Amino acid sequence: MPRNTAPADIELPFSAKYDAGHSEAYHDKHRSGLRRRLSNQRDLQLARSALALAGEPQWVLDLPCGAGRFWEVLGEKPDRQIIAADNSAAMLEVARQHCPSTLAGRVRLMHTSAFSIDLPDRSVDNVFCMRLLHHIGDSEHRLAILREFHRVVRDTVILSLWVDGNYLSWRRRRQEAQRQRQGKDGYQNRLVLPRATAEAEFKAAGFGIIKHLDFLPLHSMWRVYVLRRA
Ligand SMILES: C[S@@+](CC[C@H](N)C(=O)[O-])C[C@H]1O[C@@H](n2cnc3c(N)ncnc32)[C@H](O)[C@@H]1O
Secondary structure, eight states, rough: OOOOOOOOOOOOGGGOOHHHHHHHHHHHTTSSSSHHHHHHHHHHHHHHHHHTTTTTTSSEEESSSSTTTTTHHTTTSOOOOEEEEEEEEEHHHHHHHHTTTTTTGGGGEEETTTOOOOSSSSOEEEEESOOOOOOOOOOOHHHHHHHHHHHEEEEEEEEEEEBBHHHHHHHOOOOHHHHHHHHHOOOOOOOOOHHHHHHHHHHHHTTTEEEEESSTTTOOOOEEEEEEEE
C-alpha cells in the first residue's frame, strides 16, 4: 500500500484531550438528556441527507470517527464499507466496544491523523468529517487537512463546521469581545469561520460545493457542506 505524501504530522493541543476518560464521556454525552439526544438526532438526519446528496458513496472514510456516533446512519446502506479513523487510540477503543454487532464486519478501525492519512491516493469514495474543522484555528492547518482529503478521496467530502451569519455566531462574537475588554484569556479551542473563508479554502484545496445544510437556519452555527473533488 503506497504511503501518503503529506508533510510531517501536525499535533494540535486540542487533540491531546481525548484520553480514555474523555473518550468514554464523549460517547455518553450525545446520549444524555433530552436536548443532547434531539440535537444528536438532527445531526444524524443531516448526515443522512448529506450522504444522499453525495450519491450514497460505498467506501466511506469516517474521520474523525470519535466514538462511532454516525455508524448507525453510515450503515444504513447495506453494502457500504466504513473505514473509521481517529488519531486517539482511546477514542477508537471506546468506538470498538460500542460497535453494534450488525456492523462489525463492515467497519475497519484505523489509527491515523487527518494531517497524514494512512491510505493511498484516491482510495475512498467519500471522506465523512464531522466536528473536526471547528477545532482548527489556523488556515494553513485547515488547508493541509483539506488537501489530504483531496488526495485520498475519489469523489465527495462531507464535513461540518461552525460558520458565521447566524444568531449564535453573532452572540459568540459579542461574548468574546466582552472577554477581551475584561482582559480574560482569549484562548478558544473552537472557532467560528466566516462562510466566505471556508468556501475559499474548499476551492483552494480543489473542491466544488454541491450543497450546504444548516442545523437550524439563521440560528445555529453548525453547517454541513457536501463537496465534490474538482
Ligand atoms: C469532537 S470529536 C468528533 C467525533 C465524531 N466525528 C463525532 O462527531 O462524534 C473530535 C475527534 O477528533 C479527533 N481528532 C483530534 N485531532 C485529530 C487529528 N489530527 N486527526 C484525526 N482525528 C483527530 C479526536 O480524537 C476526536 O475523536
